[in-house]
Amino acid sequence: MSLELRSLRPEDSLWAAPLLAASGRDCCEYSFTTAYMWSEHYDVRIARVGEVLVLGSERSYLTPVGNGWEEVLRQLYDESPRPLRLHSVDEALLTRLKALFPGRVHAEEARDDFDYLYRTEDLANLPGKVYHGKKNHISAFSRAHEWTYEPLSAENVDDMVRLSREWCEEKGSCTGSLNDEQCAIRRVLREPERFSLSGGLIRVEGRAVAFTLGSPINERVFDIHVEKALSAFSGAYAVINREFAKTLTAYEYLNRENDMGIPGLRRAKESYRPAILLKKYLVTIQ
DSSP states (O other), X not given: OOOOOEEOOGGGHHHHHHHHHHTOOOSGGGOHHHHHHTHHHHTOEEEEETTEEEEEOSSOEEEEEETXXXXXXXXXXXXXXXXXXXXXXXXXXXXXXXXXXXXXEEEEEOGGGOEEEEEHHXXXXXXXXXXXXXXXXXXXXXXHOOEEEEEOOTTTHHHHHHHHHHHHHHTTOOOHXXXXXXXXXXXXXXXXXXXXXXXXXXXXXXXXXXXXXXXXXXXXXXXXXXXXXXXXXXXXXXXXXXXXXXXXXXXXXXXXXXXXXXXXXHHHHHHTOOSEEEOOEEEEEO
């Protein structure tokens, strides 16, 4: 029987999220929330084959997860045009793929897609000299503003949506990928519980100036999907980063996703000293 992929639905979280979490893979693409957020932008589609989950688009697939994923991958290979492309392949998975398809696997390092994983306790506590600059940013923000932090709730969802739009308009034009990001944020904020969303908001004198959203990838790793702060409030990024991390110490690592090859974003992510720079590969199977 041919694999039939279809559009993602919110209710797919009930069965797909547990399969992704059980895979033990730490890449941000193995979060159902990430997949659903960006499914329209990247035309991500889904299929279920027994207890195996397949996610993919015309361009490439995520390696299937679930009991018997190897057999389903072989089926996908047999039914797809050559070469079959798989994205977000970490080094351990690459080894498995080479054993499954000996001599047919070509792997290209995808540096712009490497994930930055941080020890949650480091981001929550900012210990030692390496985080001295971050602590200075937070101190300066606190001297300049009376601020409060509050967790994501039904009462502040609309504030997050408005703030996201305000941040976008600061960039000059909410078009293209920036508009797609606004749509992605609104999609999951409609049903935060369904997508296991947690988040936080910083207010200065009642005004929302920074927010963040995330969800678990698995029991060890929590994914930060979104972090936004208004440019007029210097230090707000450091504040929202630390305050949200304080609420997530049940997780060993925070995955702050990739830098997309943007130099400024790469410098910012490197400045927080990642514990793991998670290598990912684009794989073609001939």
